[in-house]
Amino acid sequence: MIQKISVSDFFAVNTYFVIDEISQSGFIIDPGAQGELLLQVIEQQRWQIEKILLTHGHFDHTGAVDFLREKLGINAYAHPKAQSYLLDPYFNLSRQCVGGRVVQNVLPFGSDRILLRNNPQFYLDIKHTPGHSPDSVSFYAAKDKALIAGDTIYQGGLGLTHFPGGQLSELKKSIQKVIFSYDGSVHIYSGHSQPLTVADLKEKIVFNN
Structure with missing residues (x-):
């Protein structure tokens, strides 16, 4: 089960819960802000969140990480290249x-x-999808036919690449080789817009090979 909660600090961002309905356990992806609201949802639903996962290290996707780590006693995970963003206010855009x-x-x-951990048959595949930033990843939930793509997709189209470390050629490659490799019925969940299917995205983005 995928559940979206829109949170806001400086920017509005989509936080996602990916929950195994058998064990009522799962993951939280990109807790960008409003940690108390996210914790309230977790407690009301009686979910056991095992890990915090980040699609990339920009500040609008990480604002509630420290709060939730402390309250839930869990770890946060990201691509190895995320460290240069998480630890640098210029690169993670928070200084600006x-x-x-x-x-x-x-x-x-x-x-x-x-x-x-509570149901090893439930898992997420991690796909490196650089372009918006070098550390960007997407998470594929096979049981839900869902791809949580962070900011690789923005407003139903190409993600933004004008931030530090962004590269349009890498973004196009990530979409062509990774996102477009999934079945057209797979739903894409992005950081700042509404879900759409891979088939929908292929109609919106046409690459000239």
Whole structure:
């Protein structure tokens, strides 16, 4: 089950819960702000959140990481390249927007698949999708036919690449080789817009090979 909660600090961002309905356990992806609201949802639903996962290290996707780590007693994970963003207010854009923030002690993914401890048959595949930033990843939930793509997709089209480390050629490659490799019925959940299917995205983005 995928549940979206829109939270806001400086920017509005979509936080996602990916929950195994059998064990009522799961993951939270991109807790960008309003940690108390997110914790309230977790407690009301009686979910057991095992890990915090980040699609990339920009500050609008990480604002509630420290709060939730403390309250839930769990770790946060990101691509190894995220460290240069999480620890640098210029690269994570917080210096330009909110005066500067860092997030320490985020762990690198140990493999390209994250298993749920309470039900190892429930998992997320990690796909490196650089372009918006070098550390950007997408998470594929096979049981839900869902791809949580962060800011690789923006407003139903190409993600933005004018931020530090962004690269349009890499973004196009990520969409062509990774996102477009999924079945057209797979739903894409992005950081700042409404869901759409892979088939929908292929109609909106046409690459000239």
